[in-house]
Amino acid sequence: MGQQEKVATSLAGAVSEEISASLAPVDAELERRYPGDPGTRQPVHTVYVPADVLAADTVRSWGDQALDALDRHAPDAASLAAVLGLDDALAAPVYDRVRAKLEREPIEDLRVDFEDGYGTRPDAEEDAAAARAARLVAEAYRDGTAAPWTGIRMKCMEAPVRDRGIRTLDIFLTGLLDAGGLPDGLVLTLPKVTYPEQVTAMVRLLESFEKTRGLPPGRIGFEIQIETSQAILATDGTATVARMIQAAEGRATGLHYGTFDYSACLGVSAAYQASDHPAADHAKAIMQVAAAGTGVRLSDGSTNVLPVGPTPKVHDAWRLHHRLTRRALARAYYQGWDMHPGHLPTRYAAVFAFYREGFEQAAARLTRYAHRTGGDVMDEPATAKALSGYLLRGLDCGALDIAEVARATGLTRADLEAFALPRRADLTASAP
Incomplete structure (x- = not known):
């Protein structure tokens, strides 16, 4: 057992108590402002569909069109691997999982667009479209055909369209409630935010709706779309996006980067407006730092090359989309926008390959950490958190199966969640 050490201290117990008392406000502030990741599943993409083309079979139609694109342009694993440069060992597992995903759950997050994709219409027409969207969304959730997440992008809080956006949101939410209630996967997107006060206005709007309809306070959250330079840097030099998160008073669920509006705002020529432009990287880096620890998730933008x-031509577009998606994943932007059914095969191919190619190494490192065995890398709790988070994301999107993760690590999903969310191990990472 060895010699028992003599333990001696010099400070009185009151010193620690005084320090704790002095830091109590800071402790509370940290807990309030930085609650950490919510521990729920995050969709790998958001699909935007203009409100006037939304149909009862939109989700299934997109999946069928994506499968048809595969049949016509990459009918087997080898052909898709050749187009995208996938490793031979990944070709069949990725291809099979892409096809299965397109058959089972082609869209993870659907946004019915009443903004740029819809444009300006007569009020009566938009009223009817908002009511129709609510009816179709409610029906899809009732019959089990809805995407796990579904909602609308309203018009922004700028003066020319503010009243229109508020009315559309009211009609949509009212329609959902009258049809049976707000679905758990409801997501709202507020576009073209330039000032934190616009976020505050959205909070007050949702508070009023909740109070009017007897909903629990804070029931309705929303995403903030970052599409202007003012959303990144304010006139006083502060990071506006960080202030927006706080202005949301806990309702912000995501920050979504708007590739083309933001690029145009900075004067980037149309030919160079892309999610890998240096201006885009700068904006998303600011968003990433501002959101870290707050529980607000990030989403990359889209490509307009269809x-x-x-x-x-399809292969060229696929290679571009695949490269941009993989680039975003490496930079910890785990979600992006898809604007066409033909983007779905490369979205899922990129996501599945990302998690499968790193699976064995991540599983081995986490296993060594969990069982305190040696290895060539000295991992810390923060790394274990990242490794388990990586595996959980792979499980959630369908890139990995729980059985193969268990075989490789000896860990259950609950074990992974305990490493990924040490303060929230009881939360699940399932869809809402």
Whole structure:
């Protein structure tokens, strides 16, 4: 057992008590402002569909169109791997999982667009479209055909369209409630936010709706879309986006980067407006730091290069989309926008390959950490958190199966959640 050490101290117990008392406000502030990741599943993408083209079969239609694109332009694993440069060992597992995903759950997050994708319409027409969207969304949730997350992007809080946006949101939410209630996967997007006061206005709007309809306070959250330079840097030099998160008073669920509006705002020529432009990287880095620890998730933007036309053109568009998606994943932007059914095969191919190619190494490192065995890397709790989070994301999107993770690590999902969310191990990472 060895010699028992003599333990001696010099400070009175009151010193520690005084320090704790002095830091109590800071402790409370840290807990309030930085609660950490919510521990729930995050969709890998958001699909935008203009309100006037939304149909009862939109989710299934997108999946069928994506499968048709595969059949026509990459009918087997080898052909898709050749287009995207996938490793031979990944080709079949990725291809099979992409097809299965498109058959089972082609869209993870659907946003019915009443903003740029819809445009300005007569009030009566938009009223009817908002009511129709509510009816279709409610029906889809009732019959089990809805995407796990569904909602609308309203018009922004700028003066020319403010009243229109508020009315559309009111009609949509009212329609959902009258049809049976707000679905758990409801998501709202507030676009073109430039000032924190616009976020505050959205909070007051939702508070009023909740009070009017007898909903629990804070029931309705929303995403903040970052599309202007003012959303990144305020006139006083502060990071506006950080102030927006606080202005949301706990209702902000995500920060979504708007590739083309933001690029245009900075004067980037149309030919160079892309999610990998240096201006885009700068904006998203600011968003990432501002959101870290707050529980607000990040989403990258989209590409406007559509995979349509002859096979060579489709392959070029697929390679671009795949590269941009992989680049975003490496930078910890785990969600992005998809604007066309033809983007779904490469979205899922990129996501599945990302998690499968790193699976064995991540599983081995986490296993060594969990069982305190040696290895060539000295990992810390923060790394264990990242490793388990990586595996959980892979499980949630369908890139990995719980059985293969258990075989490789000897860990259950609850074990992974305990490493990923040490203060919230009882939360699940399932869809809302």
